[in-house]
Amino acid sequence: MQRRLTERGRRRQQQLLDYAAERFAANGYHTTSVTDIVDGLGVGKGVFYWYFDSKEELFRRLLADAQHDLRRNQRQAIADEPDPLRRIQQGIAASVQWLDSNRHLFTLLEFARSEERFAPLIRAGEEQAVADALPHVKAGIAAGLIRRDDPLVLSHAILGATNHLARVMVLEGGEPASTAATAAVSFCLGGILSAGAAARRLASEPSSRHRLSSTS
Amino acid sequence: MQRRLTERGRRRQQQLLDYAAERFAANGYHTTSVTDIVDGLGVGKGVFYWYFDSKEELFRRLLADAQHDLRRNQRQAIADEPDPLRRIQQGIAASVQWLDSNRHLFTLLEFARSEERFAPLIRAGEEQAVADALPHVKAGIAAGLIRRDDPLVLSHAILGATNHLARVMVLEGGEPASTAATAAVSFCLGGILSAGAAARRLASEPSSRHRLSSTS
Amino acid sequence: MQRRLTERGRRRQQQLLDYAAERFAANGYHTTSVTDIVDGLGVGKGVFYWYFDSKEELFRRLLADAQHDLRRNQRQAIADEPDPLRRIQQGIAASVQWLDSNRHLFTLLEFARSEERFAPLIRAGEEQAVADALPHVKAGIAAGLIRRDDPLVLSHAILGATNHLARVMVLEGGEPASTAATAAVSFCLGGILSAGAAARRLASEPSSRHRLSSTS
Amino acid sequence: MQRRLTERGRRRQQQLLDYAAERFAANGYHTTSVTDIVDGLGVGKGVFYWYFDSKEELFRRLLADAQHDLRRNQRQAIADEPDPLRRIQQGIAASVQWLDSNRHLFTLLEFARSEERFAPLIRAGEEQAVADALPHVKAGIAAGLIRRDDPLVLSHAILGATNHLARVMVLEGGEPASTAATAAVSFCLGGILSAGAAARRLASEPSSRHRLSSTS
DNA sequence: AATGAATGAGCATTCATTCAT
DNA sequence: TATGAATGAATGCTCATTCAT
Numbered sequence: 001m002q003r004r005l006t007e008r009g010r011r012r013q014q015q016l017l018d019y020a021a022e023r024f025a026a027n028g029y030h031t032t033s034v035t036d037i038v039d040g041l042g043v044g045k046g047v048f049y050w051y052f053d054s055k056e057e058l059f060r061r062l063l064a065d066a067q068h069d070l071r072r073n074q075r076q077a078i079a080d081e082p083d084p085l086r087r088i089q090q091g092i093a094a095s096v097q098w099l100d101s102n103r104h105l106f107t108l109l110e111f112a113r114s115e116e117r118f119a120p121l122i123r124a125g126e127e128q129a130v131a132d133a134l135p136h137v138k139a140g141i142a143a144g145l146i147r148r149d150d151p152l153v154l155s156h157a158i159l160g161a162t163n164h165l166a167r168v169m170v171l172e173g174g175e176p177a178s179t180a181a182t183a184a185v186s187f188c189l190g191g192i193l194s195a196g197a198a199a200r201r202l203a204s205e206p207s208s209r210h211r212l213s214s215t216s
Numbered sequence: 217m218q219r220r221l222t223e224r225g226r227r228r229q230q231q232l233l234d235y236a237a238e239r240f241a242a243n244g245y246h247t248t249s250v251t252d253i254v255d256g257l258g259v260g261k262g263v264f265y266w267y268f269d270s271k272e273e274l275f276r277r278l279l280a281d282a283q284h285d286l287r288r289n290q291r292q293a294i295a296d297e298p299d300p301l302r303r304i305q306q307g308i309a310a311s312v313q314w315l316d317s318n319r320h321l322f323t324l325l326e327f328a329r330s331e332e333r334f335a336p337l338i339r340a341g342e343e344q345a346v347a348d349a350l351p352h353v354k355a356g357i358a359a360g361l362i363r364r365d366d367p368l369v370l371s372h373a374i375l376g377a378t379n380h381l382a383r384v385m386v387l388e389g390g391e392p393a394s395t396a397a398t399a400a401v402s403f404c405l406g407g408i409l410s411a412g413a414a415a416r417r418l419a420s421e422p423s424s425r426h427r428l429s430s431t432s
Numbered sequence: 433m434q435r436r437l438t439e440r441g442r443r444r445q446q447q448l449l450d451y452a453a454e455r456f457a458a459n460g461y462h463t464t465s466v467t468d469i470v471d472g473l474g475v476g477k478g479v480f481y482w483y484f485d486s487k488e489e490l491f492r493r494l495l496a497d498a499q500h501d502l503r504r505n506q507r508q509a510i511a512d513e514p515d516p517l518r519r520i521q522q523g524i525a526a527s528v529q530w531l532d533s534n535r536h537l538f539t540l541l542e543f544a545r546s547e548e549r550f551a552p553l554i555r556a557g558e559e560q561a562v563a564d565a566l567p568h569v570k571a572g573i574a575a576g577l578i579r580r581d582d583p584l585v586l587s588h589a590i591l592g593a594t595n596h597l598a599r600v601m602v603l604e605g606g607e608p609a610s611t612a613a614t615a616a617v618s619f620c621l622g623g624i625l626s627a628g629a630a631a632r633r634l635a636s637e638p639s640s641r642h643r644l645s646s647t648s
Numbered sequence: 649m650q651r652r653l654t655e656r657g658r659r660r661q662q663q664l665l666d667y668a669a670e671r672f673a674a675n676g677y678h679t680t681s682v683t684d685i686v687d688g689l690g691v692g693k694g695v696f697y698w699y700f701d702s703k704e705e706l707f708r709r710l711l712a713d714a715q716h717d718l719r720r721n722q723r724q725a726i727a728d729e730p731d732p733l734r735r736i737q738q739g740i741a742a743s744v745q746w747l748d749s750n751r752h753l754f755t756l757l758e759f760a761r762s763e764e765r766f767a768p769l770i771r772a773g774e775e776q777a778v779a780d781a782l783p784h785v786k787a788g789i790a791a792g793l794i795r796r797d798d799p800l801v802l803s804h805a806i807l808g809a810t811n812h813l814a815r816v817m818v819l820e821g822g823e824p825a826s827t828a829a830t831a832a833v834s835f836c837l838g839g840i841l842s843a844g845a846a847a848r849r850l851a852s853e854p855s856s857r858h859r860l861s862s863t864s
Numbered sequence: 865a866a867t868g869a870a871t872g873a874g875c876a877t878t879c880a881t882t883c884a885t
Numbered sequence: 886t887a888t889g890a891a892t893g894a895a896t897g898c899t900c901a902t903t904c905a906t
Contacts, residue, residue: 006889028331030246034876044892049877085413111330114323115244123388137408145413149402153381157403160380161373168372172339186365187373190414191407192353197301197361198406198414225865249900260867261902271901438868460763462678466897476871481898517845543762546755547676555820569840577845581834588816589809589835596808597801604771605860618797619805622846623839624785629733629793630838630846644821657886681879692888693881703880871903882892 001053013051015041021062025104029059029111060121063112066105067125073098074132084140085189091133092162092188093181099166100177106167130155158188219267229267231257237278241320245275245327276337279328282321283341289314290348300356301405307349308378308404309397315382316393322383346371374404433485445483447473453494457536461491461543492553495544498537499557505530506564516572517621523565524594524620525613531598532609538599562587584644590620651699661699663689669710673752677707677759708769711760714753715773721746722780732788733837739781740810740836741829747814748825754815778803800860806836 005013019041023032034055038045052058077094081087099106109125112118133155140146146154162184169180190198221229235257239248250271254264268274293310294303315322325341328334349371356362362370378400385396406414437445451473455464466487470477484490509526510519531538541557544550565587572578578586594616601612625633653661667689671680682703686696700706725742726735747754757773760766781803788794794802810832817828841849 003889009890012890026332031331033874035874045877045894046879046892047890050890055876088408107330110326114327114330115247116242126384140408141410144410146408147406147410149408150399153385153399154403154408156384157377157381157399158408160384161377161403163380164376165369165373168342168376169369183366183369183373187370187377187407189407189409190363191403191405192304192356192362192365192370192374193405194357194360194363222865228865250902251900260865262866262868262904265902266865435868441869444869458764463763465895467895477873477898478871478900479869482869487897520840539762542758546759546762547679548674558816572840573842576842578840579838579842581840582831585813585817585831586835586840589813589831590840592812592816593805593809593835596811597805600774600804600808601801601860607860615798615801615805619802619809619839621839621841622795622849623835623837624736624788624794624797624802624806625837626789626792626795633838644817644823654886660886682881683879692886694883694887694889697881698886867906869904869906871901873900875899876897878896879894880892883890885888885890 001051001057003051009051012047016048016051017058017062017065020058021104021108024059024062024111025107029108029115056117059108059112059118062105062108063118063121063125066102066109067121067128069102070095070098071128071132074129078136084136084143085145087136088133088140088158088188089185091136092158092184093178095162096166096170096177096181096184099163100170100180103171106171126159129159133158161187225267228263232264232267233274233278233281236274237320237324240275240278240327241323245324272333275324275328275334278321278324279334279337279341282318282325283337283344285318286311286314287344287348290345294352300352300359301361303352304349304356304374304404305401307352308374308400309394311378312382312386312393312397312400315379316386316396319387322387342375345375349374377403433483433489435483441483444479448480448483449490449494449497452490453536453540456491456494456543457539461540488549491540491544491550494537494540495550495553495557498534498541499553499560501534502527502530503560503564506561510568516568516575517577519568520565520572520590520620521617523568524590524616525610527594528598528602528609528613528616531595532602532612535603538603558591561591565590582644588644593620657699660695664696664699665706665710665713668706669752669756672707672710672759673755677756704765707756707760707766710753710756711766711769711773714750714757715769715776717750718743718746719776719780722777726784732784732791733793735784736781736788736806736836737833739784740806740832741826743810744814744818744825744829744832747811748818751819754819774807777807781806798860804860809836 003009016037020032020037023037023040027036034045034048038048041047048058052061074091074094077090077097078087081090109122113122130152134151137146137151137154141148141151165180165184165187166177169175169183170177219225232253236248236253239253239256243252250261250264254261257263264274268277290307290310293306293313297303297306325338329338346368350367353362353367353370357364357367381396381400381403382393385391385399386393435441448469452464452469455469455472459468466477466480470480473479480490484493506523506526509522509529513519513522541554545554562584566583569578569583569586573580573583597612597616597619598609601607601615602609622630651657664685668680668685671684671688675684682693682696686693689695696706700709722739722742725738725745729735729738757770761770778800782799785794785799785802789796789799813828813832813835814825817823817831818825838846
C-alpha cells in the first residue's frame with residue numbers, strides 16, 4: 001500500500017489496528033470478518049481497504065508491531081544492568097509485564113503459530129528474542145554463574161517456562177504480573193529442586209550439554 | 217451422533233479422523249474444508265456427515281482423543297516408578313516422546329487454544345495433566361527433594377518448559393526426542409544455575425511460595 | 433474442474449452455458465453478474481461453481497464451443513464441392529447462416545476481442561478459419577480462377593466483408609441470411625466494379641501481391 | 649457537466665481523455681478503474697469528477713471524439729478529388745491511415761459495440777460513414793464505373809473489408825498502413841477474381857441488387 | 865452407507881461516487 | 886481546483902450443510 005497519511009489518517013489506521021486486534025483476540029482471526037471490524041467502528045467498508053491491502057496484511061502488521069513492542073520493552077528493562085543473571089531476571093519480568101498489559105496480543109501470537117503462513121513470522125520473532133538473550137546467557141556461563149550447557153537450549157527453556165507461567169498465572173489465573181515473574185525467575189534459575197537435592201545433584205552430574213543447531 | 221457402527225464403519229471413521237488431523241495440522245482448521253477432506257479420501261460428502269454431525273464435532277473428537285492418548289502414555293511411563301523425581305522425569309520424557317510421534321496433533325492443540333470455543337477444552341486438558349503431576353510434586357516436597365513452593369506453579373512451569381523445548385528442538389530443530397527430553401529434565405530439575413551459584417542461592421533464599429488458585 | 437457428470441449434470445451445465453450466453457449477449461459480460469445468471473435460472477449460487485471454476489472459465493468455454501460449432505458448420509457446407517470458387521461461396525453462405533442462427537454468440541465473439549485476456553482466443557479462431565479457407569484460395573489461384581495475390585490477405589478480406597455484412601444486413605437490418613450471403617459472395621468475388629471498369633482494370637493492372645506473414 | 653474551462657482546465661481534461669483512452673484500450677473499459685486513471689496521472693480523485701460527471705460520460709466523449717476525428721480525416725483526404733473511384737480509394741486509405749495512428753481508439757470502438765448502452769453510438773457512426781460514402785458510390789454507378797447494386801450494401805462491404813484488413817495487417821501483423829490500404833483497395837474494387845474469371849462472370853451475371861433498408 | 869447435486873448465507877474485496885477541507 | 890478520506894452497494898467466490906437417489 002504505502003499511502004502518505006495525514007495525521008487524521010494515522011489515527012484512523014491505528015484505530016483499525018487496535019480494534020481489529022481486540023476482535024481477533026476475542027473471537028479468532030477467521031471468525032472475525034472485515035464487516036465485523038468496520039461495523040464495530042461505525043465506518044464504511046472502504047475505510048478498511050483504504051488503509052490495508054487485505055485482512056491478512058493488517059494481521060501481519062499486528063504481529064510485527066507486537067513483536068517490535070515486546071522487544072523494545074525487554075531491551076529497556078535490561079539496559080543498565082551489568083550482572084548477567086540480573087539481566088535475565090529483568091528480561092523475564094519485562095516479558096511477563098508486557099504480556100499482562102497486552103493480553104490480546106498474546107492470543108494473536110499463539111494463533112499465528114498455528115497457521116503455516118504466519119508461523120514463520122512467529123518463529124523468526126522467537127529466534128530474535130532468544131538471540132537477544134544469548135549474550136547474557138553466555139556471559140553468565142563465562143562468569144561461572146550459569147551451567148555449561150547449550151545457551152540456545154537454556155534460553156528457549158526460559159522462554160517456554162516464562163510464557164506458559166504468564167498465561168496460566170496472569171491471564172487465566174488473574175494473579176499479578178509480579179507474582180508470575182517471581183515464580184518464573186525462581187524456576188528458571190533454580191528449577192524445582194530443594195537445596196539438599198540440588199547440592200547432591202550438582203555434585204554428581206557433570207552437566208550434559210544438549211545441542212541446538214546454531215550453538216557456539 | 218452416536219451411531220452404532222460396524223467394524224467397517226469404525227475403520228472409516230478413524231480414517232476420516234486421521235486424514236482430517238493431518239490436513240488440519242498442515243493447513244489449518246479454517247483453511248481446510250470438508251470438501252478437501254472427502255476429496256482427499258476419494259469419498260463423497262455424505263460420508264463425512266454420516267460419521268460426524270459437523271466439522272466442529274470432528275475437531276473436538278480429535279482434541280479429546282489426543283488428550284486422552286497423551287495422558288494414557290504418561291501414566292504408562294510412570295506406572296511402576298516409586299521415586300517422585302524419577303516419576304517426573306519419566307513423565308517429561310513420555311510427553312516429549314508423544315509429541316514427537318504426534319507432531320500434527322501438537323499443532324492442533326495449539327490452534328485450539330487460540331479460539332474461544334475450543335480453548336476451554338485445552339485448559340481442561342492442561343489442568344488434568346497438572347493434576348496428574350501434582351501428587352508426585354507433593355510427594356517430592358514431602359520427601360525434601362523438591363523446593364517448598366506452590367506445586368501447581370511448579371507443575372505448570374515444567375509443562376511450559378517441556379512443551380516449548382519439544383517444539384523447538386524436536387519439531388522445528390529435528391533433534392531426537394531423547395535429547396530434548398534430557399534437556400527438559402535437566403532444566404526443570406536444576407534451572408540454569410551452575411553448581412556454585414545454586415549453592416550460594418539456595419543457602420540464602422528461603423523459597424518464595426507463589427500461589428495458584430487451587431493450591432493446597 | 434473436470435468433474436464426472438451424470439446425464440442430469442450435463443443438462444444443467446448446458447443450461448448454464450445457454451442462459452449465460454444469452455445474458456452476456458444481451459447485457460454484456462461485465463454487466464451480467466453470476467447472481468443474475470443463477471437467479472434467472474432459479475438455482476442457488478453453488479450450482480454455478482459446481483459446474484464451472486469461475487465466470488471467466490464459463491465464458492472461455494462459450495467462446496470455444498462457438499468457434500468449434502461454426503467451424504463444423506463450414507466444413508459440412510463445403511464437404512462435397514469440388515470447385516474452389518463454389519467452395520468459397522458455400523463457406524461464405526454457411527458463415528452467414530450460422531451467424532444468423534447464433535446472433536448472441538456473434539456479440540460475444542466481438543466483445544471477446546476487446547479484452548486482452550480473451551483476444552488471443554479470437555485471433556486463434558480467426559487464424560484457424562483463414563487457414564481452413566487457404567487451400568481453396570490457393571487451388572483457385574492455381575486454376576487461374578483467382579487473382580495471384582497473397583491468399584492470406586484475400587481470405588481475411590473475405591472474412592471481414594462477410595462478417596460485417598452479416599451483422600449489418602441480418603442482425604441489424606433484419607434481412608434474410610440468404611440475401612446477405614448473396615451480397616457477400618458477389619462482393620467478395622467481383623468487388624464493386626462494373627463489367628466495363630473491371631475489364632479495363634484487369635487488362636492494365638498486373639496485380640500487386642500484398643504480403644501477410646505466413647504466405648506461401 | 650458543461651463547465652466553462654480555463655486554458656489550463658482544457659489541457660487537464662484532454663490529459664484525462666488521452667490517458668483514459670490508452671488505459672481502456674490496453675486494459676478494457678470495465679477492468680480499468682477511475683482510480684487507475686487518476687493514480688496513473690498522479691492526481692487526486694476529485695480531478696476526475698471535476699471534469700467529468702462519470703466514467704461513462706468520459707467514455708462517450710472518447711467515442712464521439714474518435715468518430716469525429718476519423719470523419720474529419722476522411723473528408724480531408726477526399727476533398728479535391730473529382731473521380732468517384734479515386735474518392736473511394738482515398739477514403740479507404742485515409743481510414744487505414746487513421747486506424748494505424750489511433751490503434752487504441754480502434755479497440756475502444758470495438759468494445760463499445762459489444763455493450764448495449766454504447767452500441768447505438770457505434771451504429772450511428774457507421775451509418776454516418778456509410779452515408780458519407782454513398783454519394784460517391786452513386787456517382788460511380790451513374791458513371792457506369794460501379795456495378796448497379798444497392799450502394800448501401802456496397803459501402804458496408806467496403807467498410808467491413810477495410811476495417812478487418814487494417815486490424816489484421818497493420819495492428820496485428822505489423823505491416824505498414826500503405827500496404828494494407830493497397831490490399832483493401834484492390835479487394836474492394838475487384839474482389840478476388842482473376843481477369844479471365846471476372847470477364848466470364850461479368851458477361852453472364854446481370855447483377856443481383858441486394859437491398860439494405862434505407863436504400864434509394 | 866454412499867453419491868453427486870444443490871443450497872444460500874457469508875466472506876473478502878472492488879469501485880464509482882461523494883464529501884470535507 | 887484539487888486532495889485524501891469515506892461510503893456502501895455490488896461482485897465473484899467459498900463452504901458447511903442438506904437432500905434425493
